[in-house]
Amino acid sequence: MSAASLSKPAFAVVAEFPSAGALYEAAEKVRDAGFRFWDVHSPFEIHGMNKAMGLGKSTLGYIIFCGGFLGFTTAALLEFIPSSYLFPLIVHGKPVNFYTNPPFFPIMFELTILFSAFTAFFGVFIMNRLPRMHHPLFNYEPFKRVTNDAFFLVIESVDPKFSEIGTREFLEGIGGKEVTLIYAND
Amino acid sequence: MAESDASMTTFVERMPRPPLVWNNHSMAWISDRIAGIVENKAPRWWWVSIAITASVAGFGTFCIFYLLFTGVGVWGNNIPVGWAWGITNFVFWIGIGHAGTLISAILHLCRQKWRTSINRAAEAMTLFAVMCAGIFPAIHVGRIWMIWFVAPVPNPNWIWPNFRSPLMWDVFAVSTYFTVSVLFWYLGLVPDLATMRDRAKGNVARAVYWVLSFGWRGGNRQWRHFDMAYLVLAGISTPLVLSVHSTVSFDFATSVLPGWHTTIFPPYFVAGAIFGGFAMVLTLMLPARSLYKLHDVFTWDHIDVMCKLLLFTGSIVGYAYVMEWFVAFYGANPFERFAFLNRYFGPYWWASWSMFGCNVIMPQLMWVRAFRRNWAIVYFVSMCANAGMWFERFVIFVISLHRDFLPSAWRMYYPTWVDVFTFVGTIGIFVTLFLLFIRFLPMVAMSEVKSVLPEADPHYHPPGPAGEGAVKEVQV
Numbered sequence: 246m247s248a249a250s251l252s253k254p255a256f257a258v259v260a261e262f263p264s265a266g267a268l269y270e271a272a273e274k275v276r277d278a279g280f281r282f283w284d285v286h287s288p289f290e291i292h293g294m295n296k297a298m299g300l301g302k303s304t305l306g307y308i309i310f311c312g313g314f315l316g317f318t319t320a321a322l323l324e325f326i327p328s329s330y331l332f333p334l335i336v337h338g339k340p341v342n343f344y345t346n347p348p349f350f351p352i353m354f355e356l357t358i359l360f361s362a363f364t365a366f367f368g369v370f371i372m373n374r375l376p377r378m379h380h381p382l383f384n385y386e387p388f389k390r391v392t393n394d395a396f397f398l399v400i401e402s403v404d405p406k407f408s409e410i411g412t413r414e415f416l417e418g419i420g421g422k423e424v425t426l427i428y429a430n431d
Numbered sequence: 432m433a434e435s436d437a438s439m440t441t442f443v444e445r446m447p448r449p450p451l452v453w454n455n456h457s458m459a460w461i462s463d464r465i466a467g468i469v470e471n472k473a474p475r476w477w478w479v480s481i482a483i484t485a486s487v488a489g490f491g492t493f494c495i496f497y498l499l500f501t502g503v504g505v506w507g508n509n510i511p512v513g514w515a516w517g518i519t520n521f522v523f524w525i526g527i528g529h530a531g532t533l534i535s536a537i538l539h540l541c542r543q544k545w546r547t548s549i550n551r552a553a554e555a556m557t558l559f560a561v562m563c564a565g566i567f568p569a570i571h572v573g574r575i576w577m578i579w580f581v582a583p584v585p586n587p588n589w590i591w592p593n594f595r596s597p598l599m600w601d602v603f604a605v606s607t608y609f610t611v612s613v614l615f616w617y618l619g620l621v622p623d624l625a626t627m628r629d630r631a632k633g634n635v636a637r638a639v640y641w642v643l644s645f646g647w648r649g650g651n652r653q654w655r656h657f658d659m660a661y662l663v664l665a666g667i668s669t670p671l672v673l674s675v676h677s678t679v680s681f682d683f684a685t686s687v688l689p690g691w692h693t694t695i696f697p698p699y700f701v702a703g704a705i706f707g708g709f710a711m712v713l714t715l716m717l718p719a720r721s722l723y724k725l726h727d728v729f730t731w732d733h734i735d736v737m738c739k740l741l742l743f744t745g746s747i748v749g750y751a752y753v754m755e756w757f758v759a760f761y762g763a764n765p766f767e768r769f770a771f772l773n774r775y776f777g778p779y780w781w782a783s784w785s786m787f788g789c790n791v792i793m794p795q796l797m798w799v800r801a802f803r804r805n806w807a808i809v810y811f812v813s814m815c816a817n818a819g820m821w822f823e824r825f826v827i828f829v830i831s832l833h834r835d836f837l838p839s840a841w842r843m844y845y846p847t848w849v850d851v852f853t854f855v856g857t858i859g860i861f862v863t864l865f866l867l868f869i870r871f872l873p874m875v876a877m878s879e880v881k882s883v884l885p886e887a888d889p890h891y892h893p894p895g896p897a898g899e900g901a902v903k904e905v906q907v
């Protein structure tokens with residue numbers, strides 16, 4: 246390590262693994278070692294990796310439910326306020342009451358879906374803190390292959406158990422290749 | 432008993448699942464092959480094709496502007512046939528879109544892994560088909576500057592739209608369908624745009640893909656939320672796709688016209704939409720597969736499964752046609768009976784029999800395995816289905832309208848050149864958009880195809896020297 250690089254703060258230690266299976270087994274070991282600020286990077290979602298990393302189910306589903314409920318409420322207000330108060334219309338000779346509700350259902354259904362979809366789409370990026378135009382991992386040239394066919398395990402320096410030497414040795418011990426220290430942006 | 436159990440065990444072990452990507456290609460091969468389509472220079476056939484389709488699209492656009500500047504009278508519509516090719520084309524295009532959503536949503540929920548090879552292109556096809564569909568109701572209003580009357584806002588006289596009208600439902604259904612399809616398609620595209628970003632040579636290309644991919648890093652903490660969003664979008668798109676064509680069918684089913692006023696319409700329209708959509712996916716993907724040499728990604732097994740779906744949905748459509756006859760005679764309504772006799776034996780008999788032949792008889796060829804694996808026969812059947820589904824809408828709308836109740840009000844319908852070229856123009860718009868899509872975006876979902884390779888399974892063990900180990904041991 247050169248003196249110039251020592252002056253920069255470390256961001257993380259990165260290790261490469263040869264396959265999805267190797268990454269899965271390594272993730273189990275990192276989880277059992279008690280690290281908290283770490284992640285695995287892969288070209289696709291690896292089935293069962295949440296369990297290997299000790300992560301629970303994503304909470305996004307509950308947020309989407311709230312979005313859908315908001316859509317349903319919006320549609321109900323959008324339809325009932327004009328049809329009952331602002332501009333009452335007599336349609337098929339029926340009064341506006343509880344029993345003549347069904348013709349209002351399709352729009353309620355559509356807006357429930359629409360708002361859920363928007364919540365899902367924007368929710369996934371907000372929860373992932375994206376868009377983010379730069380990230381220290383992109384300073385590491387081989388990381389480019391993560392969207393092609395490479396598998397990486399990253400332990401961040403903010404983790405309480407992190408130490409530049411110890412974490413490197415740990416990752417090498419569990420089969421990581423090309424273990425490298427990545428520096429944070431200036 | 433024990434013997435039969437033992438034979439069962441060996442049987443299961445000898446039946447490995449066929450691979451979804453043929454010839455044991457690596458993940459890097461998939462990236463190179465798919466992203467290479469975008470990165471390499473456009474082949475000559477692409478320029479020739481887009482020159483032709485863009486010219487057709489241009490003439491179609493001229494017809495649209497001619498209609499807007501002149502009036503709806505340039506079409507052949509006249510009372511009693513107030514809805515003719517415009518609505519036929521609208522329902523035709525919206526139906527085409529349904530296969531894309533079926534592949535991306537319903538097959539995802541059913542864990543049909545083969546969908547990964549075609550879902551991107553099918554979803555793109557959905558978007559372009561819905562765009563083409565949207566043109567027709569918009570220009571049919573005649574005074575296009577009044578189109579905002581369909582929005583849920585009061586007009587200057589404080590008159591609100593009628594939320595209980597099927598036409599209003601249609602506005603919400605189609606616009607929701609388009610928006611959700613765009614979101615679903617783009618969400619799936621983000622990891623692949625990140626691949627394009629990391630492969631990009633030029634700074635401009637990298638910057639553009641960087642912005643489009645939102646800086647995606649492929650961490651499992653990201654995939655976790657991504658997977659949930661994808662699953663929920665699939666879950667909500669499933670009822671959505673079934674509801675869209677149901678809502679379209681309500682435009683007719685809630686009326687009192689014989690031939691339209693039937694409760695069978697929603698499921699019958701949905702089955703027909705999926706049938707027509709699969710035919711269009713085959714129509715576009717068979718040439719794309721050959722021209723871009725994607726035989727190992729979009730394999731004969733995929734085509735085989737899609738042909739079976741074509742057969743299945745075509746048979747449902749056939750059942751609906753026959754059931755309509757039965758109900759017309761069993762229902763003892765003389766107007767309804769006349770509508771169906773007139774449909775098959777009236778002046779437009781040729782349209783009805785073309786519909787029946789193309790949608791019900793021709794797909795029966797797909798019972799034969801050799802036919803499902805024959806390029807020419809599959810293409811011929813899918814072209815029949817494309818034409819047949821257009822005829823189906825023409826039959827339902829125009830034939831039911833042209834002879835309704837009083838013979839004094841009957842009138843034949845003849846299209847004008849504007850009718851014909853507006854429709855042909857939308858085919859040009861559709862194919863042009865599809866050609867642009869395959870040129871500028873990865874046409875196969877690379878990250879999803881990689882995830883269905885055998886080595887993507889974290890419990891996969893590479894095959895040993897004698898080939899054992901590739902097939903997992905099965906406990907029976």
